[in-house]
Structure formats: structure tokens, C-alpha cells
Amino acid sequence: NKSYGGAVVPGDATGGSHLGYSGLSTGPLGSTFGSVYRPQEPGGGAGNGGPGGGIVRITSGSLSLDGAIRANGDKGTSNRTGAGGSVWVTTGAFAGAGAVEARGGDGAYYGVGGGGAIAIEYTTATGSVLSNLLARTGNTSTQNQFGGAGTVYLKSGTSTYGDVIIDNKGVVIQQPTELPSLGAGIAQAGTSGATLVTDRAVNIPAYFAGSWIEIRDSSGATLKGTWRISTATGGINAKTVTLVPNGVETISILAGDKWQGIYRFDTMTLNGVRLLSVDPVRVTNAEVKATVEVRRIDTANLTVRTGGDLTQIPTTDPLAPESVVVNATGAVTLETGAVVDVTGRGYPVNKSYPGAVLPGDGTGGSHLGYGGLSTGPLGSTFGSVYRPSEAGGGAGNGSTGGGIVRIQSASLTLTDATSVIRANGGNNTNRGGAGGSVWVTTGPVSGAGGVEARGGEPSYYGTGGGGAIAIEYTTATGSVLSNLLARTGNSSNSNEFGGAGTVYLKGSTSTYGDLTVDNGGKTGQATELPPLGSGIAQTGTTGATLVTDRAVNIPAYFAGNWIEIRDSSGVTLKGTWRISTSTGGILNKTVILVPNGAETISILAGDKWQGVYRFDNATAKNGANLVSVDPLRVATASYQGGGVTTTLSSPVVSTGPVEILGNVDARSITAPS
Numbered sequence: 001n002k003s004y005g006g007a008v009v010p011g012d013a014t015g016g017s018h019l020g021y022s023g024l025s026t027g028p029l030g031s032t033f034g035s036v037y038r039p040q041e042p043g044g045g046a047g048n049g050g051p052g053g054g055i056v057r058i059t060s061g062s063l064s065l066d067g068a069i070r071a072n073g074d075k076g077t078s079n080r081t082g083a084g085g086s087v088w089v090t091t092g093a094f095a096g097a098g099a100v101e102a103r104g105g106d107g108a109y110y111g112v113g114g115g116g117a118i119a120i121e122y123t124t125a126t127g128s129v130l131s132n133l134l135a136r137t138g139n140t141s142t143q144n145q146f147g148g149a150g151t152v153y154l155k156s157g158t159s160t161y162g163d164v165i166i167d168n169k170g171v172v173i174q175q176p177t178e179l180p181s182l183g184a185g186i187a188q189a190g191t192s193g194a195t196l197v198t199d200r201a202v203n204i205p206a207y208f209a210g211s212w213i214e215i216r217d218s219s220g221a222t223l224k225g226t227w228r229i230s231t232a233t234g235g236i237n238a239k240t241v242t243l244v245p246n247g248v249e250t251i252s253i254l255a256g257d258k259w260q261g262i263y264r265f266d267t268m269t270l271n272g273v274r275l276l277s278v279d280p281v282r283v284t285n286a287e288v289k290a291t292v293e294v295r296r297i298d299t300a301n302l303t304v305r306t307g308g309d310l311t312q313i314p315t316t317d318p319l320a321p322e323s324v325v326v327n328a329t330g331a332v333t334l335e336t337g338a339v340v341d342v343t344g345r346g347y348p349v350n351k352s353y354p355g356a357v358l359p360g361d362g363t364g365g366s367h368l369g370y371g372g373l374s375t376g377p378l379g380s381t382f383g384s385v386y387r388p389s390e391a392g393g394g395a396g397n398g399s400t401g402g403g404i405v406r407i408q409s410a411s412l413t414l415t416d417a418t419s420v421i422r423a424n425g426g427n428n429t430n431r432g433g434a435g436g437s438v439w440v441t442t443g444p445v446s447g448a449g450g451v452e453a454r455g456g457e458p459s460y461y462g463t464g465g466g467g468a469i470a471i472e473y474t475t476a477t478g479s480v481l482s483n484l485l486a487r488t489g490n491s492s493n494s495n496e497f498g499g500a501g502t503v504y505l506k507g508s509t510s511t512y513g514d515l516t517v518d519n520g521g522k523t524g525q526a527t528e529l530p531p532l533g534s535g536i537a538q539t540g541t542t543g544a545t546l547v548t549d550r551a552v553n554i555p556a557y558f559a560g561n562w563i564e565i566r567d568s569s570g571v572t573l574k575g576t577w578r579i580s581t582s583t584g585g586i587l588n589k590t591v592i593l594v595p596n597g598a599e600t601i602s603i604l605a606g607d608k609w610q611g612v613y614r615f616d617n618a619t620a621k622n623g624a625n626l627v628s629v630d631p632l633r634v635a636t637a638s639y640q641g642g643g644v645t646t647t648l649s650s651p652v653v654s655t656g657p658v659e660i661l662g663n664v665d666a667r668s669i670t671a672p673s
Contacts, residue, residue: 001045001046003033003045004034006202006205007030007031007044008030010029010030011024011027011029011047012025012047013110013111015047015050015073015104015110015111016047016051016113016114017113017114017147018033019036019148019151019180020116020149020150020168020175021114021147021175021176021178022044022175023108023111023112024145025111029175032114033207034116034180035210036117037153038231039116039117039153039207041085042054043082043083043102043104044114046080046113049075049078049079049080049081049082050073050074050080050082050113051076051082052083052084053070053085055087056085056088056089057088057089058089059090060090062091065094065099066096068099068100069098069101070101071085071102072103073104073112080108080111080112081106082104082105083104083105083115084101084116087117087119087120089121092122094120094124094129095129097128097129100120100129102117102135103135106138108142108145110141110142112138112140112145114148115150117135117153118150119152120153120154121155124156125156133152134169135167136150136171137175144172145174146171147175148175151165151166153165160266163269164268165268166269169271170272173272173273173274176274176276177276178276179275179281181261181277181279182200182204182208182211182213183279184260184279185258187215187254188255190255191253191255194242194245194251196259203239208241209231209235212227212262212264213227213228213229213241214262215253218254226246227246228246229241230242230244260280263281265281266285267287268283268287270289271289271292272290272291276294281296281297281298283297283299284299284301285301285303286303287303288308292309293313294313295322296325296326297324297326299326301330301332302326302328302332302333303333304333304334304335306335307338310324311342312345312404314344314345318347318354321391324340324404324405324406326406326408326409328408328410329409331412331413334413334415334421335415336415336418339418341422342405343403343422343424343425344399344401344403344426344427346391346394346401346433346436347392349399350395351393352366352382355555357377358396360374360378361374362462363375363377363378363395364425364431364456364496365379365392365425366379366380366464366465366498367382367390367434367436367453367465367501368382368467368499368527369465369466369486369526369527370524370527371431371463371498372432374462374494381527382555383557384437385470387559388438388470389404389437390557391403391437392455392467393464394434395464398433399425399429399431399456400425401435401436401467402434402467404436404437407440409442411446412440412442414446414478415447416449417449420449420452421451422452423436423438423452423467424436424454424455425454425467427456427457430460431462432459433464434455434465435467436453437467438470441472444477445475445477445478445481448483450484450485451471451485452484452485453466453467453469453485454467454486454490457491459493462492463496463524465499466486466487466499466502471506472513473505484516485520486502488519490522499519499526499625500517500623501517511635512614512615514615514619516621517621518624519621519623522623526626527626528627529613529628530558531630532561532563532630534611535550535608535609536568537607537609541603541607544577544595544601545590545591545592546593549589553588554590555586558579558611559580560579561611562612562614563593563609563610565607568604568608575599575601576612578594578596579591579594611630612631613630613633614632618638621638
């Protein structure tokens with residue numbers, strides 16, 4: 001029951017922590033600690049059990065290893081085990097067929113220890129030793145109380161930042177690996193040159209020596225540089241650090257500059273783990289193998305390998321839904337059999353977007369499509385068509401909704417039909433959760449894979465409503481854009497089907513993008529686009545700032561939506577502009593509008609405002625029932641029965657041709673003669 005100074009110590013039957021959390025039996029979990037780059041910390045002891053692993057430091061001209069270097073946790077005489085310790089090797093040529101271990105202790109009845117830390121800096125390597133590195137949690141627990149993996153850091157003579165491997169070796173994901181956080185803040189008085197006085201609440205632990213810090217100017221807009229904390233004596237002193245140049249540059253930090261601790265690697269390989277890091281992790285190449293749970297990956301290139309499953313942490317707090325965000329400056333590739341899958345990781349059972357109506361007991365969850373109705377009420381619809389970032393609603397007394405995927409990249413390749421991005425509603429009971437959100441902004445899209453945000457299936461009672469897919473791209477080859485699925489769940493013993501979700505596509509030649517609402521041949525509930533409403537601009541309106549007279553505050557998901565502004569008579573259209581997506585673009589009942597070009601926006605109190613949806617083309621088909629209180633403004637439209645009745649319950653104004661095929665029930669369509 002001992003750990004690094006200041007770290008939380010684990011509960012009685014819980015294992016010890018290091019860089020991987022321990023297996024949890026009785027709370028609390030011991031907190032994680034230590035260095036990825038220069039590990040010199042012992043593993044934490046179990047709550048009332050085995051000791052952690054020790055510390056090995058080797059510096060040599062070369063290292064030949066056919067035996068083993070071990071810093072494993074132990075169970076001692078108890079039935080809960082300690083965490084792995086530290087092994088740090090700095091050498092030249094590294095050879096042999098041996099192994100290096102810093103794993104959590106095995107053989108526990110209760111919680112096992114978390115993984116420790118291995119770092120090997122070398123010039124060249126031969127043999128298999130670099131394939132025999134083990135920093136997993138303990139792998140045997142009678143109570144199945146497993147911990148998180150530790151870290152393996154490798155830096156060769158040709159590396160820039162080195163590679164990190166986080167691999168739990170097939171042990172079930174229960175606890176995360178959490179990289180210790182240096183934090184972020186504003187440089188304080190006394191900052192000068194390479195000396196940074198931070199505003200941390202507590203002193204900086206010694207293990208952050210050698211870690212990276214980004215420095216930006218006081219506005220936060222300009223990156224001044226990214227430097228390492230000095231490893232020399234005095235490099236860390238209380239809350240102050242000295243940074244080291246990367247070359248011959250001069251470091252000049254000023255009081256008021258902004259600082260952010262980060263992790264930097266050439267390649268990050270994640271295999272069967274949950275990774276948490278408050279500080280950003282910047283990598284050149286990221287690889288996902290097996291199931292990996294993360295909140296965010298910042299990389300040049302991401303490859304999800306065959307059998308890999310990139311997913312989010314399940315949402316437990318409806319006020320803080322989880323998501324998986326990929327920010328790649330290069331390519332995102334899903335190999336054959338690889339998925340990004342957040343199915344069932346959205347809103348929990350009978351939970352939804354704040355303020356939304358919750359569904360009745362046997363009714364499916366809603367998102368942009370209503371859930372299938374069994375017992376009232378229907379859960380209300382919510383979310384963005386253009387920038388979907390909302391989880392799917394949970395069923396009334398059943399399944400969870402789909403999660404949230406956000407991908408920004410230079411290109412996206414979904415290799416074949418088994419390479420799929422999914423945010424489907426859950427189907428773990430007999431009523432389905434709603435589909436979640438997938439929002440992709442990329443360059444070329446290629447491959448034969450697909451994207452799904454459908455309602456949960458199968459169900460005995462109500463199926464989940466469809467979610468939201470948005471793909472902004474430059475060019476497309478292959479069949480990916482034909483394999484987009486946002487329908488309701490398609491199986492209900494009681495024939496209680498929900499409504500379709502939305503698919504929004506915007507290519508480089510689009511003006512407003514295209515909307516498709518396709519319910520896959522099922523006649524059920526409606527797809528209702530959330531209404532911003534209409535009204536009169538209130539006192540405080542000026543320039544591009546519109547103070548609305550809505551009865552309730554404007555939800556965040558209206559950022560990027562369109563508003564028509566007319567003069568006080570309602571006759572003259574002053575313009576149609578989008579709501580700003582910047583911080584502060586929506587504040588309570590007030591929005592800031594963004595010019596379409598060089599024009600000046602001039603709104604006055606008394607002007608009339610109207611939320612609208614704008615698309616180049618709108619298509620509703622295969623049993624969809626499209627409802628929108630706010631008008632739809634389109635260039636062309638297509639409504640297709642597809643063997644069932646497609647319903648248009650929204651007024652549509654089209655400036656181009658409207659095509660009606662099959663059984664279509666339309667309320668109001670205005671088009672040129």
C-alpha cells in the first residue's frame with residue numbers, strides 16, 4: 001500500500017498502479033505516475049498485498065541479451081499484486097533473443113497490478129529481443145479484476161522522437177493506461193529566456209524531466225516552439241522548469257505566454273488497450289491493433305490494422321458524452337477487416353441530449369430519426385445535420401445509443417466491404433438505441449467500405465431511430481459514398497419501427513451539400529430536422545449579432561446552420577448566413593452570423609429571422625418521412641417511394657427540378673414551372 005510520493009494509494013483488494021492502472025476490487029484506484037521516456041520509478045504496491053516491481057538502469061556500449069531483464073510486480077504472500085516497475089536501457093548495438101519485462105504481478109485472486117515502463121535507447125538492433133518486451137497488466141485474476149498496460153518506449157539511432165507501444169497482450173480491457181499530465185497554463189512572473197515559471201497548483205514531479213512542452217504567445221495563436229525539460233540538476237525546481245533547445249535556436253519565453261505539456265512520438269502502436277492522456281499526444285504514425293479505446297489521436301497518419309477496432313470510451317455521464325476524435329494531417333486507412341466502431345457507446349438507457357424528451361418504456365431511442373413507438377412518449381429528435389457531434393439517444397428501458405466519431409484527415413481509405421466506420425445504436429435488449437454521429441472532413445475518399453449510424457436492431461419492441469452521417473471531401477473513388485447507412489433498426493417483432501437519420505455529403509464542387517433521408521424500406525416514425533424557429537430580432541441586435549426571441553436557449557448543435565434575415569416588413573431579404581462555429585458563436589439566445597464572402601452583415605432590432613436548411617439536393621426515399629418546421633431551401637429534390645410510401649411533411653422550396661418516383665405523399669413543394 002505504498003506508491004510514488006503524492007500518488008493516490010489503492011484500496012484494500014486493489015492491485016498497484018504505475019503507468020497502467022491496477023485491477024479494481026475496492027476503491028480507490030491508485031493513480032498513475034512515472035516517465036515514459038526515462039523510467040526510474042518503482043511500481044506501486046497493491047492495496048493490501050504484493051509489492052511493485054523495482055528499477056533497472058543499464059548504460060553500456062552494447063548489450064547482448066539472451067536471458068531476461070525483469071522489473072515485474074509481485075504478489076508476495078497476498079492475493080492482490082503490485083505494478084510493474086521500470087527498465088531503462090541506453091546502449092549501442094542491442095542483440096539477442098532475450099526478453100525485457102515490467103509487467104503487473106500475476107496470480108491474484110483480486111486486483112492485479114498495472115503495467116510498468118520500459119525504455120530502450122539504442123543505435124542498432126539484431127535478433128528478436130525488441131519483439132520480446134512485456135509491460136502488460138497481470139494476466140490472472142480469479143475475480144477478473146484486470147489492470148491497464150504499461151508503456152514500451154524505443155528510440156533507435158535513426159529515430160526523431162522514438163516509438164511508443166502500449167500492448168496489454170490480449171488481457172481484457174477494464175482499466176486504462178493513463179499518461180501523467182504536466183498540464184497547461186500561462187507563464188508567470190519570473191519567466192525569461194528558457195526558464196518557464198508555470199502556474200501549476202502543485203510542484204512538478206521529477207519524472208517530467210525530458211518531457212515536452214509547447215510554448216505559444218499570449219494570444220495562443222503563434223507556436224513559438226516545442227522543447228524538452230532539461231534533465232540536468234535544477235532542470236525542475238518546484239513549479240519552474242528550464243527548457244533545452246533542439247538545435248542552435250534561442251528560446252525566448254515571456255510571462256503571459258501559454259504553455260502545454262505534450263507527448264511526442266514517431267510511431268504509436270496501440271494493441272488491446274484503453275489510453276487516456278490529458279496532455280495531447282502528437283505522433284507521426286499511429287497504428288491500432290485489436291480493440292483500442294481512446295478519446296483522441298493527433299497524428300500525421302493513422303492505420304487501423306486488420307482485426308483492429310478503434311472505439312471511444314463508453315458514455316456514462318449524459319452531460320459529458322464521450323467520443324473518438326482523429327486529427328490526421330495525412331492519411332487515415334482502415335485495412336481489410338478493420339473498423340472504427342462506437343456502436344452502443346452513446347447515451348445510456350433512457351438518457352438523451354440535455355432538454356430532449358425521453359422515450360417511453362418500450363420505445364426506441366431517438367436522434368435525427370424518432371425511435372419506434374411502443375409506449376409513449378416518443379423521445380424528441382435533436383442534433384446537427386451538417387456537423388453531427390451528438391450521441392444517439394438511449395431506448396426507454398433498453399439499449400444504449402450510438403457513439404460519436406470525428407475524423408479530420410488529408411485522405412480516407414476504407415479498403416473493402418469489411419472496412420467500416422460504425423456509430424450504430426445498441427441492441428443489447430428488446431428495444432434499440434438510436435444511431436450516433438459520424439462526421440468526416442477529408443480530401444480524397446477511396447475504397448469499398450461503408451459508414452453506418454443506424455438504429456439498434458433487432459428489437460422485440462421499438463427500434464432505434466437513425467443517427468447522422470456527414471462527409472465533407474474533395475474527390476471520391478470506389479463505392480464508399482454508396483455505402484452509407486442511417487436508417488432505423490430493421491427488425492422489430494412488434495413492427496414498431498423508427499425514422500431514418502440523415503446523410504449529408506459535401507464535395508469540393510458543392511455549394512450547400514446534399515441531404516439523403518433513406519429508411520431502408522421500413523415505414524415507421526418520422527425524421528424531424530430540429531427547428532431553430534423564427535421571430536423578431538431583439539434589443540442588442542447589431543451588425544452580425546442576432547439576439548433572438550426564442551423561448552429557450554439555442555442548443556450548441558445549431559452552429560453552422562442557416563438563418564434568413566429580412567427587414568422589419570418581412571418583404572426584403574437582407575441575406576442568408578450561417579451561425580458561427582467559433583467559441584461564442586452561440587450564447588444563450590444570441591448568435592453571431594458569418595458572411596458568405598466580403599459582404600457586410602447589418603442586422604437591426606426589429607428585423608425578422610427564420611431558421612432554414614439549405615442543400616444543393618434533398619432526397620427522401622424508401623419509407624422515409626421527412627419533417628421540418630424550418631423551411632428546406634434546395635436546388636433540386638428527389639422523392640422516391642421504393643416500394644413503400646415516402647412522406648414529405650415539410651414545405652420545400654426548390655429553385656430547380658423536383659423528381660417524384662413511386663408512392664410519395666407530399667405536403668408542399670414549390671418549384672419553377
